[in-house]
Amino acid sequence: MTSIVQRIARQALLTFRSPPRLGEEAGKSFLENRSQLKSLMTEVRAADLKLVPRRADNNNVSPSLRGPPVTYMHICETDQFSMGVFLLKSGASIPLHDHPGMHGMLKVLYGKVRISCFDRLDRQGCTPAAPPLPPAQKGALRRSLLRSTDVYTEESGPCVLSPDRDNLHQIDAVDGPTAFMDILAPPYDPDDDRDCHYYKVLTEAEVKNTEQKEVWLLEISQPPEFWCGGEPYPGPEVCL
Template sequence: MMPGDSSMASIVQRIARQALITFRSPPRFGDEPAKSFLENQNKLRSLMTEIRASDLQLVPRRSDDIPSGLPYHDPPVTYMHICETDQFSMGVFLLKNGASIPLHDHPGMHGMLKVMYGKVRISCFDRLEQTDAPPPATPHQVGSLRRSLLRSTAEFTEESGPCVLSPDRDNLHQIDAVDGPTAFMDILAPPYDPDEDRDCHYYKVLAEGEVKTAEKDKEVWLMEISQPPEFWCGGEPYPGPEVCL
């Protein structure tokens, strides 16, 4: 294969190359996306729609592959790193049966998520402008409050298209494994970087009990919290085709 020839490149390689093109100059928060960005984003979305677990050499796991009563040191979520540049990071998250990635944000970042196997429920929120309306009374409040909009709650499988986020749309989300283990491929652009004010923050919904398959476009208050103790992420080796950029 000649350098630059994509005719025989793996779909993982083609996705990485398209992500590099797409996120070279992404729109910032509040900016109107350029036509060229939207065209490239659609190309990336089309490639992400095509990819399957077998392309990453992932073997779907079953609930009975995982013993009950897991020890504390066994993480509920693991991550397979595929590649990272200054423009984007790409990898695979694997969630055990019943595991969740808690409600969190992606400051100033774009993203695309595609389920490889199993099923996830994704609840997406948008941050709203602050208002003069008082937030709910919280006797044990420890973090700042953010007025937000529950934009959508939907279930995704390997047959679904990607879930897409931007700096100002669906930027906060919670991801729950449904009816067994699941895995999804994840692209974030640019990658998290605390030195560039792109750190991950966690939240809880106030006065709602928990995120439900609920009323779309419902206003809620979110309280910033520490990383929940029941959630932590381990690492696994990536078994799929190498990506060269």
Template sequence: MMPGDSDMTSIVQRIARQALVTYRNPPRVGEEPGKTFMDNHSKLKSLMTEVRAADLKLVPRRADDSSAGVPPLLPYHHGAPPVTYMHICETDHFSMGVFLLKSGASIPLHDHPGMHGMLKVMYGKVRISCFDRLERPAGSPQVAPPLPQAQMDALRRSVLRSTGEYTEESGPCVLSPDRDNLHQIDAVDGPTAFMDILAPPYDPDDGRDCHYFRVLTDGEAKTTEQKDEVWLMEISQPADFWCGGEPYPGPEVCF
């Protein structure tokens, strides 16, 4: 049973309810969003702007003493995941949870096929680099770097849309199927956590699997004449990245 709109309703519940309304009938890939979707999306973004760590009963964490003065990836090889996830809720239309990154950790460059998303920092600071895939215009040449065919098939022409730093005082970072859909998230100056909504959820059986990428360096591919255009190569999940799980301590979400 869905709670009412009383002052006692947690902001987490209100965000979940608004996410369900917003993403129940999202625009199709390549389709211009209509007014109803944009109005609901704006309401969701406003709620996400308000939410804070205390609303989720999150206590900001300090950098692990064992990592002081040690390269960031070194401690992770002793069994502790660099990233953990707190599951809040999931429906057919969206998933919601919290990612927690250790000091120096990164969520590697990855995509969200056909998905919308919204990310709000709860504590700490993250640097987010967002890319878009570029479609080759009909009849135009596409000069690719000289690589073996197997690697050529894994190449994606893309553009770096933005790189920015976000804290708990920042508004949400927003992605859509067509804009800022690929991104890398790096913890900056210590541990960090962010609330995350994806719509619809990842589902490999429905074509929404997560793919990882790396940016080719200048030595591997000549830079293009177009500013910020890059070649991305699809890769396996990096060996130094994996995600563990931990309990979510905040208010329960009911539908």
């Protein structure tokens, strides 16, 4: 029997053969394929990837001996998408970052994560005034909308992002270690202007009659407390 991981990979390949770009309206075929991919991702569990939930680290161990706060298991990659698993230790975070021109789907396999999703906005008409910064940093300001902050578990459906929606997000492990399957389409590629950028929130203001907030983000270097290691993927082989 074909593994669910293999079926997810094949559906991702079909879905992201010709995805809508930034500012383009998604066509019927893409939406139908993405819906099928989302349904498959909803079904996947840690056992399907032969993952055993991790225990919380011993806090008495020196930080230098604990290893990276986040590790990544590579499953497969094509020109259209990449697929893998991120494992976060208790209390770890993947800082606020973007996915330039990319689609994505994230499914929790065990544990619990809190995901804060942002949309980039035009510079005009921002409710909070732009914060005073040295001239050299002005170009690093990004006006954005904090659209949602939600908690996901293995029983939740996937978190979905597109070039236009929820493209910036922060992921925090809640109440212990956690792991999630991650699909990005197309993969990061600095040579094709798809590099990962990190941000911090400078100011925020409530949007009237909604639970959303308009914010100013400052692009920053990768935070020193965040780094990602690698480990072997133990699950079923994927052939594309």
